Amino acid sequence: MENLFEKGMINLAHAAVTEGVNGPGRRFTVWAQGCPRHCGGCFNPDLIPFVEKTLVSPLALAARALSSEIDGITLSGGEPFDQAGVLSEFIRAVKTARPAMTAIAFTGYEIEELQKNGGEAPKLLDALDLLIDGPYEEKKPCRDNLRGSKNQRIIPLTPEGEALALKISSSGTPEVEISISKEGDVIISGFPSPELAFALRKKLSPGG
Numbered sequence: 001m002e003n004l005f006e007k008g009m010i011n012l013a014h015a016a017v018t019e020g021v022n023g024p025g026r027r028f029t030v031w032a033q034g035c036p037r038h039c040g041g042c043f044n045p046d047l048i049p050f051v052e053k054t055l056v057s058p059l060a061l062a063a064r065a066l067s068s069e070i071d072g073i074t075l076s077g078g079e080p081f082d083q084a085g086v087l088s089e090f091i092r093a094v095k096t097a098r099p100a101m102t103a104i105a106f107t108g109y110e111i112e113e114l115q116k117n118g119g120e121a122p123k124l125l126d127a128l129d130l131l132i133d134g135p136y137e138e139k140k141p142c143r144d145n146l147r148g149s150k151n152q153r154i155i156p157l158t159p160e161g162e163a164l165a166l167k168i169s170s171s172g173t174p175e176v177e178i179s180i181s182k183e184g185d186v187i188i189s190g191f192p193s194p195e196l197a198f199a200l201r202k203k204l205s206p207g208g
Helices: 058-066 080-097 111-116 121-127 159-170 194-204
Strands: 010-020 023-032 054-056 072-077 102-106 130-133 153-156 177-180 186-189
Touching (some): 010 080, 010 177, 023 080, 023 102, 102 159, 111 130
Parallel strands (some): 102 130
Antiparallel strands (some): 010 023
8 A cells, every 4th residue: 555656745636625525524625546446336436546647745735725724634535545655744744734633534444454554554544533444335325424335434543533423423414515626527525326426427527
C-alpha cells in the first residue's frame, strides 16, 4: 500500500466541501484515485483505476482545506490507504494549523489488515479520529449513515472519534450528494442503491 505516483505527492481524483454525507458537519472531503478492491456495485468506479489524475503536495492540499469553512476532513476514494503516507502528512498539516479538526477515513481494508501492514498504513491510522472499514458487499446493503454494507464498521480511534460516532448513530436518514470533478467524473457521496448510483452517473455523465 504505497503511493504509485510521484514521491511525496497525492494523486487526487477530486476534493470538495460536503455537508453531512461524509461525516458530521461541513467536511473537506478528499477522493483518492486508485483502488485495488474492485467491489461489485462500487459507487465511484471511475476512481478504481491507478491512473494519474491531479498530483498535489500534502501541504498544498492542506492549505486548500484550511481556506474553507469546515469542521473536519474526510478521506474517501478510491482507496486512501494506498496513499497512506502522503495523506497522513496532509492530515497532520491540517491538525497542526487547527488542532480541533477531526479526521475520518473510509477504507475497503479491515483495520486488522492495516495494523499488520509494514508500510505507511499505521501512520495514517495514527492521524485519524474515526475509521469506516471493510469492503463494500453489494448483497449486504445497509441504510445506516456512513455504511454502505452491513459488514462495514464505524471504529473510533480517539476520544474525538467517539464523539463523532455518537453523532453518526443519532443522525437521521442518510443523504446522497453528487459532485462533478473538473475532468467530468461524477462522484457520489453517501450510499444510494447501486441502481440509483448507476442511473445518476448515466444521467450526469457527458452524453448521458
